[in-house]
Amino acid sequence: MSQPLNALVARVTERIAERSRDSRSAYLARLEAATATPRRQKLGCANLAHAFAACPAGDKEGLRGASKPAIGIVTAFNDMLSAHQPYEAYPAAIKEVVRQAGGVAQVAGGVPAMCDGVTQGYEGMELSLFSRDVIALATGVALSHATFDGALCLGICDKIVPGLMIGALSFGHLPTIFVPAGPMPSGLSNADKAKARQLYAQGKVGREELLEAESQSYHSPGTCTFYGTANTNQMLMEIMGLHLPGASFVNPNTPLRTALTDAAARRVVAMTQPGGGTPIGRIVDERAVVNGIIGLLATGGSTNHTLHIPAIAAAAGIHLTWEDFSDLSAAVPLLARVYPNGSADVNRFHAAGGMPFVIGQLLDAGLLHADVATVWGEGGLEPYRAMPELDGDGALSWRPSPTDQSGDPSVVATVATPFAAEGGLRVLAGNLGRGVIKVSAVKPEHRIVEAPARVFDSQEGVQAAFRAGELDRDVIVVVRYQGPAANGMPELHKLTPPLGVLQDKGFKVALVTDGRMSGASGKVPAAIHVTPEVKNGGPLGKLRDGDLVRLDAEAGTLDALVDAAEWDSRGAPPPASVDSSHGCGRELFGLFRNAVSGAESGASVFSLLGR
Structure with a gap:
């Protein structure tokens, strides 16, 4: 079970809360005002008719009344990003699951999603960081119809998740779940890919050899398998309680991935009921933000999150500084060796125990706030120790993660025997x-x-x-x-x-x-x-x-x-x-x-x- 909170983690959290007292209070006041604002059942008849004009008859009937919850889907689908290509089929599947759960789902809007892997080193890369704020704006536009009782955000890659987060937090009164699609299966090892790039830089291999190596590395739908910003996003959503437990690194187009997506759709419907769940603006508090920083440090995640986490926090009225990162780093051990911090990729990380094992280790060491709200519901972060699986009947279940040793100690370490005493x-x-x-x-x-x-x-x-x-x-x-x-x-x-x-x-x-x-x-x-x-x-x-x-x-x-x-x-x-x-x-x-x-x-x- 979780240990008492580490004293340094407690001090940093208290410092952030005190620094953010006025801005967080103002944010929560706006959240309360939005919660009290009637949604579709109080819309004018013409407004409401516009909102369901294109729906099938059954959904239209559901949206005419007040009892069925409406779920807005904000999607970053495009089929140039390998990580986002699987989202093409998600809306139709989610709509059906939501119907079965007693609600109605609509695609509220799409957000742009550029691929840094395509634009690296070229002019388009100068739009990349700004695309995060464009995505936040697009998310705001998608949810501005004020007809929704909950939201599902479909996004994975570098600026997309932070942008969706910033936009969703402007609608912090809504229960919101982030739905990943998972990493592609392993291809050419990251070490061999890096070697090919260095040989090309030295002029020892040509463009065709380099392109072949890159094509073997980036070869199918799913997130790139190194531990860069996209996969750090997934870690962040899980440790902040905005994914279902263990959902981050399950491969696309597998029965388990489908089961987790269906479960997220059912869960967001349940969260819209009185007492059924916590809206995103209350989940993302000072404790959850500190948990996110600790996850970043413990896994050696992307430096981009020293930009993204402060921007996300600001959207919830929370003011971070780099001292917060630095001070926490002194207390947080490095528990993961995933490329570029090691030779393993995220598939091997997940197979070794992945996020459930890391979260369990940090909880047992008192390095995470255990008593946070999550989209799962009761139990704080404790349910996030468990790894999802399908039982013999194909039903989704969760098995407890081991507490003493990961499935591969060369990839995922215990707090007792970390790869480094301090964060990355x-x-x-x-x-x-x-x-x-x-x-x-x-x-x-x-x-x-x-x-x-x-x-x-x-x-x-x-x-x-x-x-x-x-x-x-x-x-x-x-x-x-x-x-x-x-x-x-x-x-x-x-x-x-x-x-x-x-x-x-x-x-x-x-x-x-x-x-x-x-x-x-x-x-x-x-x-x-x-x-x-x-x-x-x-x-x-x-x-x-x-x-x-x-x-x-x-x-x-x-x-x-x-x-x-x-x-x-x-x-x-x-x-x-x-x-x-x-x-x-x-x-x-x-x-x-x-x-x-x-x-x-x-x-x-x-x-x-x-x-």
Whole structure:
């Protein structure tokens, strides 16, 4: 059973609650007002007729009255994203299950869902982070008809789940369940894929060989199998109690996946009944947010969530800082080794015990708030120790997770024998600003790098210098003008192979940037999200080629080792040498670039949401 809450976790939670007292109270007051506002049964006759005009006769009759709950489906389906392709069949299946459960379901709306894997390294990637806030807006539009008693959100990938969350929290009075579709079966190993990329970066294999390796890795419907942002989203939804227990990593198009989706549809109908469940705005409180951070740290999840979790929290009136992440990291052990933090993929993680085992370990160590509300209902987080399965009759059931050892100790560890005593993310601070670093995949001998800087304004510049052999030395690569106000904060994922090659040659190498790295970033130390960003006068803009820089992930420092008087005398950097204002739709997002907040508050145009 769960142990008393760890004292540090309790202190951080209390600090967040006190900091957020006024904004959270204001949010809950709005939630109460929305709860008291009548929905479809009080609509005008023309309004209501519009709402069910296209429904089948039985659904139309149900929506004419007041007794049958109406469930809104918000879907991120498109069939270019492998992770979202399975959602094509979900609405029809959900509608039938909801009918059987005594309700009526309608597709309330669709939200955009771009694939970072397609846009990485190209202009479209500069729309990626902003797509999160577009998705939040689209979710708001979908639910604004005010005819629904509950909602199901269908989304998985990088910006989609955080965007759906932000939008859904604006309708926090509604019971809401997030419905995953699961990871694709394992293909080419992530290690072999990474090797192929490095060989291509060195010119040792051609495009056809690289494309074949990539095609064997990304080969079927489902989420990519490494532990990047998409799969970290699934972890987050489960540990925050917004999935059904154990639902995150069951493969698409399997009987168990279908059973879990059907169960979610039935459960949201039950949640609409008096006393049947807790609305999402009350589930996502300070305790649930802290649980989400702890899950991120314990599993070595994506650095993108140092942006997404604060943005999600703000939508519920909760104010986070990076100190909250950093302080919790000191108390949370690393319990998972999933690529890029290890060789296993998420299928192997799930087979080893996955989220139910990790949650059980954290509960038993007193590292999670056990007494939170969840979409499951009674019992707080305790039911999330169990793994879903189908019994001999094909019925969905849950079996308790073991408590002493996972199915594969090389992939999932116990709190007693963790892979590391502290979590996988750390905060850096110094005269270059504040940033974050993912250390769970970085070997201890690479966590402190002191080397001359080489400054670039684009990742294309870095790649050109690499190909020319100009980086074959100890070097800290600095890529500036990559923050949200400059160009939308694209991920610099294409820098991973060349920097990895340099490290493999024995050079001391690191990356420092006001931009992002992919959730798949790994062995090369990267100080990212450095804030204030250079576009807004951040000190990273003072760096010059040859300046000595020290990145110390152990001490949590990031400094230019430049004489103080010289440093203070330096003026603003020249304007960015790359124009990111037009092309590939970027001209549509000038308003976002002008309004976006800094990285620590979520890099969001909703930075004051909920306050």
